[in-house]
Amino acid sequence: MKKILLAFAVILALASCKNTKALLPNVSGKAGEIIVVIDKNDWEGNLGSRVRDLLACDCPWLAQKEPLYSLVNVPPGSFGDLFKVHRNILYFALSSQLDSAGVAYRHDVWAAPQCLVQISAHNSDEAAALLQENGKTIVSFIEQAERDRVIRNCVRYEEREIAPKVAEVFGGSPHFPMGYNLKKLTSGFGWIADEKQYTMQGILIYKYPATGAPDELTLSRIIEKRNEVLKENVPGMFENTWMTTGKYMPPQIEYLRYRGRDFAQVRGLWEVENDYMGGPFVSHSFYSPDGESVIVAEAFVYAPKFDKRQFLRQVESILFSWEWAK
Secondary structure, three states: OHHHHHHHHHHHHHHOOHHHHOOOOEOEOOOOEEEEEOOHHHHHOHHHHHHHHHHOOEOOOOOOOOEOOEEEEEOHHHOOHHHHOEOEEEEEEEOOOOOOOEEEEEEOOOOEOOEEEEEEEOOHHHHHHHHHHOHHHHHHHHHHHHHHHHHHHHHHOEOOOHHHHHHHHHOEEOOOEOOOEEEEEOOOEEEEEEEOOOOEEEEEEEEEEOOOOOOOOOHHHHHHHHHHHHHHHOEOOOOOOEEEEOOOOOOEEEEEEEOOEEEEEEEEEEEEEOOOOEEEEEEEEEEOOOOOEEEEEEEEEEOOOOOOHHHHHHHHHHHOOOEEOO
């Protein structure tokens, strides 16, 4: 077993070389899917339950229950070339002969752009403890890999006429992939959407003067301004209807820093006043470079006939592609 683990480590090292990366195949598998390489007995036991609790728990901020990720169990003996090129892999290397236990995070081992998390432990109980201890980092690592793939495609297959127009108004813009169209753009509000027969993935961007008050980027203030702007700019299908913040599931806020940009991230549900439309949204609120404006970039999904996890993950990733105009 020790020789097998050593060989596995050597393969990882070789596959990570820059010269090898250029020869890697594209990843396979569905977005939001993770291959879990673990013995069947462990998968059906406590360790497998811990994996499912972490990665297949209910995806937050969706009106219907959907798992955070779709998991596929592959026993180590069946982990061949077909599975090695999958986009997301959680690999358990369990052996009593290990020199040390731990969690390793790697990119582009057997395919690109690939995400691999390897948990090395002497036994399944130790692996479960490592999983629990590092759970937040593991989820963030996989989430970032999923997000980066979307951003990469946004840049590669960009609707290049949209971002410059948005940047003229707001000083910056996300990258919008093919399929998105500019529905509305004023001196302080923009609406860009990918509309299909039964779904809509939308981006709303708006700004308002910054006051410098301590409560400017608090949840209550952000929601207050959100409801004001949406009532004026996002009408519903019928008279006297407009988009607003849903009350069924109170929104929540967290403060993040991503690639040098600080912002307040709010998650919640939107609905249409005096109508029955609704869905999930996520917004980023941040200051303009001169500090004179608060800028809000918001992603929302309307897909009443479909699961919404991947729709939201796709459009949310667009927010993270924001770049200030040069």
